[in-house]
Amino acid sequence: MSDFYNQINRNALPCHVAIIMDGNGRWAKANGKPRAYGHLNGVKSVRAVTEAAAELQIKYLTLYAFSTENWNRPKEEIDALMGLLVSTIEAETATLNKNNVRLTTIGDTKRLPEPVYNKLMGCIESTSANTGMTLNLALSYSSRWEITEMVRHISEDVKTGKLTSSQIDDKIISSYLTTKNIPDPDLLIRTSGEYRISNFLLWQIAYAELYFSSVMWPDFTKEHFYEIMVDYQKRQRRFGKTGEQIETGNENL
Ligand code: FPP
Numbered sequence: 001m002s003d004f005y006n007q008i009n010r011n012a013l014p015c016h017v018a019i020i021m022d023g024n025g026r027w028a029k030a031n032g033k034p035r036a037y038g039h040l041n042g043v044k045s046v047r048a049v050t051e052a053a054a055e056l057q058i059k060y061l062t063l064y065a066f067s068t069e070n071w072n073r074p075k076e077e078i079d080a081l082m083g084l085l086v087s088t089i090e091a092e093t094a095t096l097n098k099n100n101v102r103l104t105t106i107g108d109t110k111r112l113p114e115p116v117y118n119k120l121m122g123c124i125e126s127t128s129a130n131t132g133m134t135l136n137l138a139l140s141y142s143s144r145w146e147i148t149e150m151v152r153h154i155s156e157d158v159k160t161g162k163l164t165s166s167q168i169d170d171k172i173i174s175s176y177l178t179t180k181n182i183p184d185p186d187l188l189i190r191t192s193g194e195y196r197i198s199n200f201l202l203w204q205i206a207y208a209e210l211y212f213s214s215v216m217w218p219d220f221t222k223e224h225f226y227e228i229m230v231d232y233q234k235r236q237r238r239f240g241k242t243g244e245q246i247e248t249g250n251e252n253l
Pocket residue numbers: 021022023024025026027035039040042043046063064065066067070081084085088137192217
């Protein structure tokens with residue numbers, strides 16, 4: 001096994017890793033190919049990272065596979081991405097089950113074409129009893145969409161008396177988000193050398209560590225993932241406290 005792999009402390013892994021998989025289009029262009037070819041190769045990286053994370057027994061892996069804004073891409077590219085989603089689900093459901101991985105999704109999935117939606121629901125259903133890693137696909141997802149929905153639902157519940165406005169706190173807000181059953185990400189990775197969050201998990205990443213990799217997503221391997229785990233483990237997460245408070249456990253410092 002590699003150097004990075006051997007440096008990983010199995011007892012200090014992030015519980016939830018979220019990834020913005022970026023750079024498929026540029027990778028394809030650099031290789032003189034259409035954008036869809038980049039997405040096709042991006043699936044290999046999805047498989048590699050899912051396998052690496054599951055092997056390390058990371059509990060949650062969220063992948064930004066299709067954003068609300070991606071609906072504005074050319075129809076041909078949207079069709080290619082939807083086709084890839086279907087073929088990947090078809091090809092990988094058995095492997096997910098074999099590896100005890102549960103598939104979930106966040107996003108406005110009702111917007112997906114019906115055959116894609118049905119395939120997705122079939123895989124979610126088939127893997128629902130698995131107790132290992134949760135692979136969470138963000139599809140037709142954006143934070144502003146999610147936050148808008150949350151505000152709408154909370155105000156409906158206040159109107160009907162299910163909730164009072166004074167009860168609203170950060171826990172209540174989290175419980176109205178699509179990620180209500182998932183802990184906040186400990187680590188957010190974005191590939192392709194872009195330093196942006198692009199409407200992804202804005203509420204949930206309040207205390208996440210951020211890692212920006214210059215690697216284009218189709219070139220992203222298990223090795224890159226291991227390297228990031230090692231980097232993450234060198235960081236001290238303070239959640240607003242002082243370094244001394246964290247190191248000694250003494251709140252008065
Ligand atoms: C960003 O690259 C990537 C996407 C919009 C889609 C990611 C999708 C996959 C990797 C394949 C399908 C996924 C699954 C889970 C089966 P970009 O096209 O924005 O790249 P660019 O910034 O270089 O143009």
